[in-house]
Amino acid sequence: MTHAADTANISVVGLGPGDSDYLVPQAKWLIDHCEVLIGSSRQLNCFPGFCGEKRQREGSLAQLVVWLNDHCEQPIVVLASGDPMLYGIGDYLSRQLDPARLRIVPGISAAQYLFSRLALSMNDVFLTSSHGRTPDFDFVLQHAKVAMVTDQQIGPYDIAQQILARGLRRKMIVGENLSYPDERILRLAPEQVARHYAMNVVVILDER
Numbered sequence: 001m002t003h004a005a006d007t008a009n010i011s012v013v014g015l016g017p018g019d020s021d022y023l024v025p026q027a028k029w030l031i032d033h034c035e036v037l038i039g040s041s042r043q044l045n046c047f048p049g050f051c052g053e054k055r056q057r058e059g060s061l062a063q064l065v066v067w068l069n070d071h072c073e074q075p076i077v078v079l080a081s082g083d084p085m086l087y088g089i090g091d092y093l094s095r096q097l098d099p100a101r102l103r104i105v106p107g108i109s110a111a112q113y114l115f116s117r118l119a120l121s122m123n124d125v126f127l128t129s130s131h132g133r134t135p136d137f138d139f140v141l142q143h144a145k146v147a148m149v150t151d152q153q154i155g156p157y158d159i160a161q162q163i164l165a166r167g168l169r170r171k172m173i174v175g176e177n178l179s180y181p182d183e184r185i186l187r188l189a190p191e192q193v194a195r196h197y198a199m200n201v202v203v204i205l206d207e208r
Ligand SMILES: C[S@@+](CC[C@H](N)C(=O)[O-])C[C@H]1O[C@@H](n2cnc3c(N)ncnc32)[C@H](O)[C@@H]1O
Pocket: 017, 018, 080, 081, 082, 083, 084, 085, 086, 087, 088, 108, 109, 110, 111, 131, 148, 149, 150, 151, 175, 176, 177, 178, 179, 180, 199, 200, 201
């Protein structure tokens, strides 16, 4: 699966939305053949049979970079949810690490998965995030089709309130726990959006 001239010992591997059926074969191969697997506890628990060292990701990303720079020889996999380069850890690591040591393996993003489940084109979508940031809603809501990955601070309810405060007519789709057995995909008017949802992606549609 890897190339002889490949100098990368660190692979940042996209896990896709969660169900391992959506993990690409190269990601599986790299996970099976690495010595150290790094991720959140939830991500590490997805690989109960892994025989090498599991390291739970804690502390800052800067601390992770220091640790990675101290381990130049071992094959290491850093797990990322969805796609590493879409509001993921791949962006930060690609700016901090020697490119010759780094391989990034794409994954299916939670947003991509949701658009496939909806059979809705992504050609004209504005992809954004409220994860750890406050979006500029005046700008975001200028777009006719938006997909937003969210977090506990700014989620579906807050997005709905932003729409209502501007008197806009929008439809919302909340994709919760995508690809997991308890997945829910809800089509809602902003007035119908509840305060709390599990891990989710929100699609906002201007269907005038
Ligand atoms: C840091 S962002 C990472 C996005 C990721 N890189 C991607 O491509 O999907 C984490 C957010 O992605 C969304 N997400 C990831 N997996 C999800 C899933 N299975 N179901 C719903 N949302 C998910 C949630 O909004 C979560 O808070």
